[in-house]
Amino acid sequence: MTEEELQTRVIQNIRTLRKKLGLSQERLADKADISRQMMNDIEGRRRWLTKGTLVKLSNALGVDVHELFIPSAQESENTKGLYDAITKKVILQVKEAVAKSLDGLQ
Numbered sequence: 001m002t003e004e005e006l007q008t009r010v011i012q013n014i015r016t017l018r019k020k021l022g023l024s025q026e027r028l029a030d031k032a033d034i035s036r037q038m039m040n041d042i043e044g045r046r047r048w049l050t051k052g053t054l055v056k057l058s059n060a061l062g063v064d065v066h067e068l069f070i071p072s073a074q075e076s077e078n079t080k081g082l083y084d085a086i087t088k089k090v091i092l093q094v095k096e097a098v099a100k101s102l103d104g105l106q
Contacts, residue, residue: 006069007045007048008045009069009071009072010049010054010068010069011042011043011045012072013067013068013069013070013072014042014043014057014061014068015043016072017061017063018061021061021062025039025040025043026039028057028060028061031060032053032056032057032059032060033056034053034056034057038053042057054068
């Protein structure tokens with residue numbers, strides 16, 4: 001994972017939680033005691049979060065800080081599809097290798 005991917009994940013989780021709670025950027029900024037411009041810059045990926053801002057936002061959103069780093073359902077679904085494809089390929093290759101080995105024993 002790159003820093004940019006991590007930033008994208010955290011910002012997406014903040015945005016999703018904010019919308020789920022029915023909060024505008026301005027209202028979340030007020031609740032978190034940060035400037036409205038900072039909130040806009042964070043969601044616009046023009047500013048990365050400090051530890052203090054992460055804590056303020058997580059408290060305002062009513063979640064533990066670590067929850068902002070958890071992959072979203074969409075991200076997990078995309079990853080699951082990739083893992084499924086890899087798993088199928090590995091299983092096929094193992095089956096072929098086992099069949100080849102058994103053929104060699106006969």
